[in-house]
Amino acid sequence: MADQKTKQLNTGDADYEQMAKKAGSLSKRIFHARASYLMIAPYFFLFFFFTIMPVCASILLSFTYFNMLEFPEFAGWANYLKLFLEDEIFLKAFKNTIVFAVITGPVSYFMCLLFAWIINEFHGKLRAFLTLIFYAPSISGQAYLVWLLIFSGDRYGWLNGFLLNWGFVNQPQIWLKTEKYIMPIMIVIQLWMSLGTGFLSFIAGLQTVDKSLYEAGAMDGIKNRWQELWYITLPAMRPQLMFGAVMQITQSFAVADVSIQMFGNPSVNYAGATVVTHLLDYSTTRFEMGYASAIATVLFFLMIGSNKLVQRLLRRVGE
Amino acid sequence: MAKTTEANLTLKPKKRLFHREKQLNRSMAGNTLLFILMGICGVFMVFPLFYMVNQSLKPLDELFKYPPTILVHHPTFSNFVDLFFAMSDSWVPMTRYILNTFLITGGGVLGHIIIASLAAYPLAKHTFPGKKILFSMVVLSMMFSYTVTQIPNYMIISWLHINNTYLALIVPAWQYGMGLYLMKQFMEQIPDSLIESARLDGASELRVFVSIIMPNVKPAWLTLAIFQFQQMWGNTGSMFLRSEQLKPFQYAVQQIAAGGAARAGVAQAAQLLIAAVPITFFLICQSNILETMTSSGLKD
Numbered sequence: 001m002a003d004q005k006t007k008q009l010n011t012g013d014a015d016y017e018q019m020a021k022k023a024g025s026l027s028k029r030i031f032h033a034r035a036s037y038l039m040i041a042p043y044f045f046l047f048f049f050f051t052i053m054p055v056c057a058s059i060l061l062s063f064t065y066f067n068m069l070e071f072p073e074f075a076g077w078a079n080y081l082k083l084f085l086e087d088e089i090f091l092k093a094f095k096n097t098i099v100f101a102v103i104t105g106p107v108s109y110f111m112c113l114l115f116a117w118i119i120n121e122f123h124g125k126l127r128a129f130l131t132l133i134f135y136a137p138s139i140s141g142q143a144y145l146v147w148l149l150i151f152s153g154d155r156y157g158w159l160n161g162f163l164l165n166w167g168f169v170n171q172p173q174i175w176l177k178t179e180k181y182i183m184p185i186m187i188v189i190q191l192w193m194s195l196g197t198g199f200l201s202f203i204a205g206l207q208t209v210d211k212s213l214y215e216a217g218a219m220d221g222i223k224n225r226w227q228e229l230w231y232i233t234l235p236a237m238r239p240q241l242m243f244g245a246v247m248q249i250t251q252s253f254a255v256a257d258v259s260i261q262m263f264g265n266p267s268v269n270y271a272g273a274t275v276v277t278h279l280l281d282y283s284t285t286r287f288e289m290g291y292a293s294a295i296a297t298v299l300f301f302l303m304i305g306s307n308k309l310v311q312r313l314l315r316r317v318g319e
Numbered sequence: 320m321a322k323t324t325e326a327n328l329t330l331k332p333k334k335r336l337f338h339r340e341k342q343l344n345r346s347m348a349g350n351t352l353l354f355i356l357m358g359i360c361g362v363f364m365v366f367p368l369f370y371m372v373n374q375s376l377k378p379l380d381e382l383f384k385y386p387p388t389i390l391v392h393h394p395t396f397s398n399f400v401d402l403f404f405a406m407s408d409s410w411v412p413m414t415r416y417i418l419n420t421f422l423i424t425g426g427g428v429l430g431h432i433i434i435a436s437l438a439a440y441p442l443a444k445h446t447f448p449g450k451k452i453l454f455s456m457v458v459l460s461m462m463f464s465y466t467v468t469q470i471p472n473y474m475i476i477s478w479l480h481i482n483n484t485y486l487a488l489i490v491p492a493w494q495y496g497m498g499l500y501l502m503k504q505f506m507e508q509i510p511d512s513l514i515e516s517a518r519l520d521g522a523s524e525l526r527v528f529v530s531i532i533m534p535n536v537k538p539a540w541l542t543l544a545i546f547q548f549q550q551m552w553g554n555t556g557s558m559f560l561r562s563e564q565l566k567p568f569q570y571a572v573q574q575i576a577a578g579g580a581a582r583a584g585v586a587q588a589a590q591l592l593i594a595a596v597p598i599t600f601f602l603i604c605q606s607n608i609l610e611t612m613t614s615s616g617l618k619d
Contacts, residue, residue, distance in 0.1 A: 026448060033447030035524045043438030044453060046494035049475060051460045057471035058463070068470070115360070118353050128605035130357070132598065133365045139549070139601060140594045143367035149387075156386040192363065200545060201501060204538035204608060208508055225349060239504035246500065250461050276464060283466055296464040303462035 062293035072290065079294035089266075090295070093273040096183065100274065101252040101306070103187055108194030109248045113241075115195055116202035117229065131203060138196035144258055147189050151175040151262075182263055182271040189258050196251070198244035205240030209233055234317045241317060245310045253303050256280060275299045371594060375399070375587040382583050398588035405575045405585060411563050413571065420568040422485055427492035427551040432540050434493045439502035440528050444514060454503065461496040469558075476559060487559035492551060498543050505539035506532060541604040548600050552593075569593050 030037070062079055064072035083090050119130050137143050150158045153174040160172040175181050209232075217232045234241065256276035259265070263272040265281060275295060283292035374382070376394040406413045441447065442454050472491065481487045509532060517527045533540070555570040572593055576586035 029448055033441075033445060036441035036445040036447045036450075039441050039524065039528070040438040040453065043434045043494060043499060046434070046490065047457065047460075047496075049479070050472065050491040050494050051468075051496065052456070053475060054468035054471035055460060055463045057474075058467045061467070061471075115357075118357060121350075121353070125606060128602055128608075130361070131605050132602060133361050133368075135601070136364050136366075136368045139597060140367070140371075140590075146367045146370050195364070197497070197546060200542050201504075201539075204505070204542040207538045207608060208505065208536075224346065236508075239507045243501055243504045246458060246461065247497070253462075254464060276466070279464060279466055289467065289470060293467045296467040300459075300463050304459060307458075307462070 058293045059297055061290055062297045064290045066288075066290040066293075068287045068289055075290060079291050080298075082291070083294055083298065089270055089273060090275075090278055092270050093275050093278040096272070097253060097255070097274045097276075097302075099183065100187065100190070100255060101249075104190045104194065104255075105248050105252040105306075107191060108252070109198060109244060111191065111194050112196075112199040112202055112244060112248075116199055116206060117233070119203060120206040131200075134195045135200065137193045142261075144189050144193055145261060147185075147192075147262065148176075151185060153177065176263055177268050179269050179271040182267055185262065186255070186259055186272060189262065190252075190255060193258075197247045201240050201243055201247070202237070205237040206233070209236045230317075238314070238317060241314055242311065245314060246307060249303055249307055249310065253299060253306070275302075368594075368598075371587075371591050375584075375591040377584070377587070379584045382587065383580075398584040402572075402575065402585045402588040402592065405578075405582075406572070409571060409575070411566075411571075413568070415564055416566065416568040416571040419485070419565055423488050423556065423567050424548060424551040426485065426489040428544055428547045430489060430493045431495060431498050431547050432543055435495075435498035435543070436502045436533065436536075436540060437528065439499050439506055440524075440532050442499070443503045443506035444509070444511070444532075457496045457499050461500070473558065482559055483561050483565065485565065488551075488554060488556045492547070492554075495547070495550070498547065501543050501546075502536065502539055505536040509535050538608045541608050545597075545601050545604050549597050552597050569596075 061072060063075060063077070065075045065078075066072035115134055119127060119134070122130055132139075152158070152160070153172060153176060155161060155164055155172040157172065157175070159175065160169075163169045164172065173181075175185060213232050213236060214228065217228060222228050222231060254276050255274050256279075259267060259272040259274055259277050260280070265273075265277050267273060267277075276299070279292050279295040279299070282288045282295065373389075373391050375398055376391045376396070378393055378395050378397060381388060381392060409416075442450060476482050476487050476491070481490065513531060513535075514527055517531050522530070552569060555573065556565075556567060557570065560566050572589045576582060576589035578585065
């Protein structure tokens with residue numbers, strides 16, 4: 001097949017041999033790339049055992065009823081039908097997750113980029129120290145629990161104390177148990193925590209941008225740092241931007257810990273429910289793994305879809 | 320816009336040239352604005368660290384004071400002393416826990432960097448059949464919620480008979496998708512000409528990988544080391560490790576901390592101790608990221 005294709009390409013005879021060598025038949029190409037396969041072999045061997053197999057098993061489980069004690073029982077599309085047609089809480093959680101991701105995803109992403117870019121202006125130990133300060137909310141998994149002090153519902157909660165002192169309210173607000181405050185608080189906390197994986201990869205990415213590009217840019221008439229950012233820096237670090245976007249998607253859609261620790265699971269009237277809190281409810285409280293797997297599969301496709309969208313947008317950077 | 324060409328006098332002459340290059344297209348007003356912004360945000364961000372240190376210095380009566388105080392009034396190191404004593408009379412000696420952590424975290428970080436980078440290089444710079452599919456499988460796998468894969472994962476680990484060994488924690492950590500993705504993205508940026516010239520000199524692919532690729536993506540693997548260290552440090556292994564002699568240090572410290580109200584002060588000190596290790600590691604890695612790039616101007 002591949003041989004025929006190369007023949008059809010109307011190239012000179014001298015080129016033809018090289019082309020044939022390069023394209024070859026599939027088995028020849030595989031043989032030629034044996035060094036590549038050897039290098040990826042250890043990783044993908046493990047990847048098969050510890051990622052592909054569990055993921056496939058979970059997708060299969062999503063078509064069963066599985067309570068973790070008895071052998072899974074085939075259930076067809078029942079889990080999915082229940083999910084979309086009967087489970088009102090899931091629909092609420094789904095809506096919450098979309099709202100949350102649409103707001104925090106892009107804002108967090110731009111914050112990562114902005115702060116990485118600013119920190120890149122600093123040098124030496126100061127830079128490492130500043131990076132630590134901004135990364136601090138992500139460095140220990142439970143750092144966001146300090147927000148419990150701020151939003152504590154009694155009058156010793158810091159926000160309540162402040163508001164009472166200045167006369168904005170005349171009685172303490174129960175921030176974490178009031179439906180209308182839950183989503184905004186969750187978004188604020190997530191934004192505060194947003195300088196994580198993407199942020200560090202941007203910082204490393206900025207270090208690898210070729211410095212001579214800036215001089216060349218200055219000669220070509222780039223006048224300020226914003227133009228420099230858009231026309232030189234960002235296109236040069238497009239691989240990192242892609243990486244950051246994927247990490248951002250996985251973080252924004254999979255939010256759960258913040259919601260559970262701050263508002264409980266279930267939260268008041270499910271105002272803080274997200275797809276993953278719902279999933280955790282079914283997997284770790286009710287032990288309905290088949291149903292939980294179905295939720296995970298839906299979330300998986302939701303993330304894939306948004307990933308496609310974001311990657312398309314990122315291709316236009318610097319145009 | 321007035322360009323600031325003032326060279327920083329504290330820098331050595333050799334570095335000054337480099338510094339001036341970086342000052343291209345920078346206005347004084349813009350700099351000031353950015354510094355102020357950084358200052359304000361920094362205060363909010365550093366708060367949990369500050370809080371942790373502050374809490375660990377509070378004596379027990381201050382920890383339980385109501386209404387709670389923010390700043391410590393009578394700072395004391397007694398919490399750390401108590402923690403140290405609690406640690407020194409544990410059933411399994413503390414040094415064993417430290418050795419376990421060293422093996423688990425060290426093995427997880429080092430192995431992951433090597434295996435993931437080794438796989439990332441062909442994915443970034445070679446062409447071979449199946450490359451695109453393999454790579455997108457890795458990226459997509461990060462989007463599957465790990466909560467539901469835990470059970471199949473546990474079954475696979477039992478089936479491989481590595482349950483209750485270090486390997487149950489280390490080996491799965493070697494294949495996290497994020498590391499491969501990160502390394503691949505950075506390797507893509509290395510100019511092909513650099514690799515090509517090494518090949519012309521007769522270097523094998525492994526040789527290219529070791530002496531051209533890895534030094535050029537040092538910021539990437541240092542960053543990956545930070546992520547992986549955090550991941551391994553956070554995983555106390557309670558799911559797979561049953562023998563007490565195999566459990567990591569942070570697990571032992573958490574057990575000491577979970578001793579109720581009497582241990583509340585110790586718990587605060589333990590929290591700081593547990594956080595201090597990744598922070599130290601973070602600072603070491605971050606300051607080395609900087610060091611590389613000022614010393615090597617190697618680009619095409």
